[in-house]
Amino acid sequence: MKKTTLFRQLVNEPEILQMPCCFDALSAKVLEKAGFKAISAAGYGTAGSVLGAPDIGLATATEMIENYRHICNAVDIPVFVDIDTGFGDVNNAIRAVRDCEQAGAAGLFIEDQSFPKRCGHMAGKSVVPIEEYLPKLRAALWARKDPDFVIMARTDAVAVHGVDDAIDRARVYASEGADMVFIEALKTEADMVKVNKAMKEIGVPVMANMIEGGESPFLTARELEKIGYSVVAYPCSAVYVAVKALEKWAGHLKETGTSEGMWDQMLTFNEYFDFIGAAQIREREEIFQRPVRK
Helix, strand or coil: CCHHHHHHHHHHCCCCEEEEEECCHHHHHHHHHCCCCCEEECHHHHHHHHHCCCCCCCCCHHHHHHHHHHHHHHCCCCEEEECCCCCCCHHHHHHHHHHHHHHCCCEEEEECECCCCCCCCCCCCCECCHHHHHHHHHHHHHHCCCCCCEEEEEECCHHHHCHHHHHHHHHHHHHCCCCEEEECCCCCHHHHHHHHHHHHHHCCCEEEECCCCCCCCCCCHHHHHHHCCCEEEECCHHHHHHHHHHHHHHHHHHHHCCCCCCHHHCCCHHHHHHHCCHHHHHHHHHHHCCCCCC
16 A cells, blocks of 8 residues: 555544654654654754754755655655745745655645744744735645645644634635644644634544643643544654753763663664664675575
C-alpha cells in the first residue's frame, strides 16, 4: 500500500492517530522503532536541527524539503510535513507541494500566518486575510499528483481574531477541499470541544497540537479522541528530549573528563551498530562480493 493511502486511512480511523515529530532522519528512525504508525516533520525541529535557530521563518524551502527527503528515505512509515506559509505565492506553493511529494511525504500542511511566520505558540503572530490565503491552498490542492496525498489547512487566527473567526476560516478552508484542518493554540478544553463540534458538522478531520509548556491544555491522546480529534501531533517533544539529554551528557563530560557514569543512558557501539541497520548493510555487501566465476 502506498504511504499516502495508508496515511489517509490512519487519519480517518476511529482511533486517534498519535504522530510525534522528528527533527532529522536519525530521530525518525527512533520514532519508527518505537512503534508509531506515522510521524511528522515540521519547521520547528528543522530550524533547530539544521540551523540551530528558532522557528521564525528562517529555514528555506530547500533546507526544509531536503531534510524531509532524508527523513522519508530513512523510514517505512508515512511522514507528514510542514511547508509553513508556502514559501511565497501560489507558484512557490505549487513547487513546494510537488517537491514534498517527490521527497516521499504522505501529506503536508500550509498555514495562514503572514510572513515571516513563527511557531504557533509564540507571541506576536499575525494572519493574512482569507482572500490572500485561499489562492495558495487552492494551488496546493491542484498541484498534488497523488489524490491520496493529504493536504491540511492550518489557521493561527485564534491568537489574533479569536476562536469564532478561526472556526469560520476552517469551514472555508474545508469547503475549498482541505482534507483536514488544524486550529492552532486553542487555550481551553471548552474551545477544543467547540472546534470539534463545528468541524464534525461538515465532516472534516481535525488535528491537535500538544506542546509541553505551550498555550493549549496538555491532554492525553484518549482525552483528545473523546473530544473528537482525529490526529494529535507532538511537534517539539523530540527536540526538547534530545537537547536535555545532550546537555546532561556534555555537562558530565566537561566536569569529569569522561563519559563513564553516563553509560546507562547511552547506547554502546554495538547497540548503535544494530539500531542504525549496519548489520543488514554488511549482509547486503556480502551478496555482491561473491567470488568471481571461472
